[in-house]
Amino acid sequence: MSRGDGEEPAGQPATAEFVLPDGRVVTYCLYGPADGGRVVFEYGTPGTRFLAPDRIRPVNELGIRLLVADRPGYGGSTRLPVRTVAARAGDIAAVAGHLGWEQFAVWGGSGGAPPALACAARLGSRVTRWASVVGPAPFDAEGLDWYAGMSPGNVEEFTRGRAGESAYRPLVEQLARDAVAAVTDGQLPVADDYELAEADRAALTAQLTAPGHQFRTWAAYIGGIDGYLVWRTGCPMPARAHRLAPKSRPRRRAVRPARRPSPRRARPPAPLPLAHTLTAA
Numbered sequence: 001m002s003r004g005d006g007e008e009p010a011g012q013p014a015t016a017e018f019v020l021p022d023g024r025v026v027t028y029c030l031y032g033p034a035d036g037g038r039v040v041f042e043y044g045t046p047g048t049r050f051l052a053p054d055r056i057r058p059v060n061e062l063g064i065r066l067l068v069a070d071r072p073g074y075g076g077s078t079r080l081p082v083r084t085v086a087a088r089a090g091d092i093a094a095v096a097g098h099l100g101w102e103q104f105a106v107w108g109g110s111g112g113a114p115p116a117l118a119c120a121a122r123l124g125s126r127v128t129r130w131a132s133v134v135g136p137a138p139f140d141a142e143g144l145d146w147y148a149g150m151s152p153g154n155v156e157e158f159t160r161g162r163a164g165e166s167a168y169r170p171l172v173e174q175l176a177r178d179a180v181a182a183v184t185d186g187q188l189p190v191a192d193d194y195e196l197a198e199a200d201r202a203a204l205t206a207q208l209t210a211p212g213h214q215f216r217t218w219a220a221y222i223g224g225i226d227g228y229l230v231w232r233t234g235c236p237m238p239a240r241a242h243r244l245a246p247k248s249r250p251r252r253r254a255v256r257p258a259r260r261p262s263p264r265r266a267r268p269p270a271p272l273p274l275a276h277t278l279t280a281a
Contacts, residue, residue, distance in 0.1 A: 012050055012212070017076065018098050026095055027076035028069035031056055036065035038104035040092055040119065043068065045111025046176075046228045048219035049075055052210050067104070069095055071115065073227030075219065083230050088115035089122035096126070107131035151195040165229055172228055176221035183208065183217045 013029045020026060029049045036059075043049075049068045051059075059066050071088065072080035080087065092115075096104060105128050108116030113135025120130035139146050147155055157175075160168040179189035188204050190196055196204070207213055 011053060011056065015049070015076070018095050020091060020094050024072070024078035024080065024091075025076060026069055026078075026091055028067060028095060030099075031066040031068065032059040032062075032064045034065060036063040038065050038067070038101050040067045040069070040096070040104055040106040040116075042071075042088075042106070042108030042112030042115045044109050046220040046224040047074065047112065048216055048224065050212070050216050050219055052207060052213070052216065054210065067095070067099070067101075070224075071227050073230050074224040077227070079226045079230070081230065085114045085118045086122060087118075089118045092119050093123055093126065102126065103128050105129040107133065108135070109133040110135065151193060153191055153194040161229075169225075169229060172225055176225055176228075179221045180214075180218050183214055189217055189221070 013031060015027050015029055018026045018028070027049060029051075031051060049070050051068065058064075069092065070077035072078060072083055072091075092106070103126050106116045106119045107130060108114070110133070113132040116130055117132050117135070120127050137144060137146065147158070150158075157168070157171065160171055175191070178191065183189050186208060188196075188201065188208075190204065
């Protein structure tokens with residue numbers, strides 16, 4: 001399948017690669033002024049290191065130096081089939097060290113929230129502030145019916161995901177093909193059985209005409225199949241992992257995880273001002 005628009009859209013920073021000590025490759029992009037406040041952003045599921053123009057503008061305007069690194073299996077980052085949420089912290093620490101970042105803030109949305117929490121919990125004083133935005137609830141939280149209120153599409157995905165890759169891969173590959181085909185035809189990438197709210201539909205509709213949108217859709221869905229598989233087959237972090245993040249650490253900002261996950265939802269309409277808040281004194 002072609003990449004929609006073909007080449008990377010104009011205005012995107014060059015993709016860089018870093019080889020981890022275990023030989024895996026991490027691909028990443030840096031946005032904003034080189035001397036800006038340092039923030040790591042963990043995108044949702046599925047996602048891509050390539051940001052839309054309306055995300056790049058406030059990065060520059062607010063003076064944010066934003067690192068967006070593909071998680072294992074996304075983009076050019078080497079897949080890590082047996083992966084824990086906590087493992088992400090080591091990858092980010094290595095890339096940040098390569099860049100000379102001694103300290104930085106980190107935030108993640110939806111499927112990117114658990115990796116952001118992992119960085120906050122594991123990297124100590126290197127993380128100055130952190131935020132979890134519309135993150136999934138712990139799957140094994142006491143008294144929680146994790147599937148309650150979820151759309152049929154999400155229930156099917158997570159059910160297959162917990163059954164293993166062989167059960168889930170055919171579905172996620174079909175969903176990826178359908179998403180790219182829909183966007184190519186000017187339609188939303190999310191099927192009706194995900195029952196998106198009108199606000200989400202409006203946000204996704206607004207993105208359809210953004211420069212490079214077809215390319216980014218391809219990068220997130222087709223280019224991220226292996227990363228998406230590992231996330232869904234591993235399912236969200238257990239309650240124990242949520243408790244790893246210290247509650248009394250200074251200069252942190254945490255947003256409580258939602259009662260149930262919100263996969264395949266539109267990203268928050270104005271996420272970068274939060275990044276600015278994280279870097280503010």
